[in-house]
Amino acid sequence: MTTIYLVLLQGGILAYALLAGVFLAFSDFIMRALSRTSGIGGPEAMQLINREVFRWIFMTLFMGMAVVSLLLSGLAALSLNTPADTLILLAGLVYLVGCFGVTVIRNVPMNERLAAMDPATDTARDYWTGTYLPRWTFWNTVRTLACALSSVLLLTALVWRTAAY
Template sequence: MIGKISQLATIISIAGVALNAGLFFAFDTTVMKALRDQPAPQGIATMNSINVHILNPVFLLVFTGSAISCVAVLVTAPFDGLGGTAWRVAGAIVFLIGTSVVTGAVNVPMNNALAAVDAASAEGAAYWQTYLSRWVPWNHVRTVSSLAAVILMALGFRR
């Protein structure tokens, strides 16, 4: 029974974490570059709109569901007898720290601070530059950690 639960948790984690990696990759390679090219008021307004619209049931299911399934992998993998335990556990830890913790500790507070600035003010424009210079590198961390987590869990799953 624990083997079936662990196997299912691993499959769900791989799929969900891969979706997160793709989302963060899209921000790294396209979205943030396009926003950087906009005048500060438009860039701020668009990013604030993205931050509102991303809080939808599908995204929240994938993001929080991935974290929950990674916790399930951490709890079940050492006892499931399926092999590849260290790889799967490592992948779950990498996602939880590099994506979930970074999102909650860095990206979300920065998004909240951006929502509070006056986009048309000089202070808003200055914060926009600070936001871009900090938010983007942390998003790279989320992208790389999500991709690494997928690879690690997939390597463990095939063992």
């Protein structure tokens, strides 16, 4: 196993776990707290959060892991000689589908719809409570589980690989 490959695996484990933690915080308590705000507080705060998420730290981690996942999955798919290769392939695919794909297909469209609304309107409050909170939180939980599973799969693969050496 090359040093670069080892660093990619170790960095991937850490990055997947960090992303899982961010998403877990939203599913576990941030969204619940926002749902308990009065008036326009929840939708307005989420609009602000959705604008701030584009800061370079989170986006570098989130987008970077899509690239790393493609790279790791591609390298693993080329060999598939050991169960560890299969786990690495699965880790990348789980992230790409369960986190990145869900974000693009589910969470971002809801964020964009909320961003276009005036939080002071009944339409925004109805969308916030009836659609956004339950659906966004559900799909965010899917992202949390996908990132956690990707981290566990990579960790297991790394342990398996290093035990073989």
